[in-house]
Amino acid sequence: MSSCSRRAVAGALLLLAACGDLPQPYRGRPGGNSAVLAVPMAIRLAISPPQDALLDSQGAQDLADSLANALLQAEVPAIATDTPLPLDWKVAISAERQGSSIRPRYRLIDADGREQAVTEGDRVPARDWQNASRALLEQVAAVAAPKITQQILRIEAGRKASDPLALTAGPPRIHMAGVRGAPGDGNAALAREMAKFLGTQGFTVQDSAEGASFALHAEVTVGPASRGTERVEIVWIVSRRDGQELGRVAQINELPAGRLARPWGDIAYAASEEAADGVRTVVANAIAPRAGEQPTAAAQAIATPQPAAPWAGPRSAR
Numbered sequence: 001m002s003s004c005s006r007r008a009v010a011g012a013l014l015l016l017a018a019c020g021d022l023p024q025p026y027r028g029r030p031g032g033n034s035a036v037l038a039v040p041m042a043i044r045l046a047i048s049p050p051q052d053a054l055l056d057s058q059g060a061q062d063l064a065d066s067l068a069n070a071l072l073q074a075e076v077p078a079i080a081t082d083t084p085l086p087l088d089w090k091v092a093i094s095a096e097r098q099g100s101s102i103r104p105r106y107r108l109i110d111a112d113g114r115e116q117a118v119t120e121g122d123r124v125p126a127r128d129w130q131n132a133s134r135a136l137l138e139q140v141a142a143v144a145a146p147k148i149t150q151q152i153l154r155i156e157a158g159r160k161a162s163d164p165l166a167l168t169a170g171p172p173r174i175h176m177a178g179v180r181g182a183p184g185d186g187n188a189a190l191a192r193e194m195a196k197f198l199g200t201q202g203f204t205v206q207d208s209a210e211g212a213s214f215a216l217h218a219e220v221t222v223g224p225a226s227r228g229t230e231r232v233e234i235v236w237i238v239s240r241r242d243g244q245e246l247g248r249v250a251q252i253n254e255l256p257a258g259r260l261a262r263p264w265g266d267i268a269y270a271a272s273e274e275a276a277d278g279v280r281t282v283v284a285n286a287i288a289p290r291a292g293e294q295p296t297a298a299a300q301a302i303a304t305p306q307p308a309a310p311w312a313g314p315r316s317a318r
Contacts, residue, residue, distance in 0.1 A: 043111075043152070044077040044243030046084035050093035054102060059132045063093060066138045070145035076152065077242050086177035086215035087111045087241045091148065095129070102129040106144055108151055111175075111209030117151040119144070172283060173204045175212035181220035182234075184261045189268035190218060190234070197276035203283075214246075214283055215239045222260060229254045236275050238282045246286050249278035 047068050049060035064080040071078035084090060092107040101123035108117040121144045128136060176195050179187040194216070195205045206212060218236045225231035236249040251271055260267070 043087070043089050043241055044079065044085070045071060045091050045108075045148075046088040046243075047078060047080050047091045047093070048082050048084075049080070050095075053093050053095040053104065054097070054129060055095075055132060059137065062132075062134050063137045063141065066134070066141035067091065067093070067144060070138070070141040071148065074145050074149045076145070076149050079243065085239045085243050085245075086175055086217055087209050087212060087239065088243055089116075097126060098123060100126050102126050104140060104144065106148055108148065108155075116155055119147040119151055121147075171202050171204045172214060172287065173206060173212040174198060174283070175209045175215040176205050176207055177209075177215045177217035179218040179220060181222075182260070182264075183222060184264060186220060186260060186264045186268065189264040190220070190272060193268045193272035194218075194236075194276060194279075197272050198279065201276055201280040203280075213241050214286075215241075216279060224257075225254045228257055230257050230260065232260060234271055234275070236279055238279055240286065247278075247282035249275045249282070251275060 045068075047064045049057070049064045051060070053060060053063065055063060061080070068078040068080040078091075089111055090109040092109055093104060094107075095102050095104045102125075103123050104121040106119050106121070107115055108119075110116050121140055124132075124136070124140065132140075176191055176198075179190045179194075181187070182190060198205045198216075209215065216236060216238055218234055220235075221233045223231050231252065231254050234251045236251075238246045238248070240246055251274065253271075255267070
């Protein structure tokens with residue numbers, strides 16, 4: 001593949017946004033104190049309305065909202081949502097009947113889908129649970145939140161004991177969380193090429209969320225454009241471990257109709273090469289030192305991109 005052909009494809013791509021300091025509010029309602037929360041493990045908990053908690057749809061939503069609010073009051077980043085971000089941990093709520101009572105159960109699941117802990121709440125009379133009021137579910141959540149917080153603290157203590165520098169030393173680790181929506185082999189080709197180019201930008205790229213401080217995923221939309229062409233839009237979304245979306249890099253192009261159903265080849269190469277610079281800018285803005293502070297090792301790693309490094313595979317659990 002010649003450099004001219006690569007640049008010809010790249011030249012048609014339009015970089016719309018690559019600024020990590022643009023306003024990017026939390027998705028949903030994570031709470032205004034999320035930037036200064038005290039729990040040392042830098043994660044966000046996503047809580048979906050439970051399907052197996054013996055509650056109607058309103059009760060399930062109320063329980064998820066109440067638990068998220070209780071965790072925020074305990075200074076744990078949490079949000080009630082059906083659409084968790086790539087690095088979010090999840091709290092899966094269920095409930096079972098025990099005689100004349102209902103006991104809720106909470107499973108703590110990491111960003112790679114591994115169960116990390118299970119805790120139970122206090123029993124609630126079945127007759128009260130069947131028509132649970134918001135006030136009752138807030139009481140249930142108030143009991144559960146300290147137990148979940150303690151589980152998180154134990155997990156964090158264990159991780160620090162086994163790898164105290166895992167989250168702070170060396171180049172920034174970014175979880176390549178995948179691409180969706182592209183026809184042909186576009187999803188795989190874009191993810192593969194982007195991982196390679198991020199390696200040249202000073203990142204350690206991994207396909208596991210364990211230990212990653214940032215996540216990157218892309219959404220591809222293809223639709224008809226002018227006669228005989230299709231319009232393709234690729235949006236690369238950078239998020240942080242606490243759930244904040246840091247920025248987006250958007251690319252738009254028009255290609256001959258049907259071209260994207262074939263192997264992407266030069267298209268994936270060119271799109272990823274151009275977008276990698278934007279991704280690096282987003283992360284660099286997020287970790288830039290304040291006035292008078294020394295840059296961290298992670299900031300130094302992406303301030304001066306290094307030669308291409310091999311893509312890190314799944315990082316074993318520690």
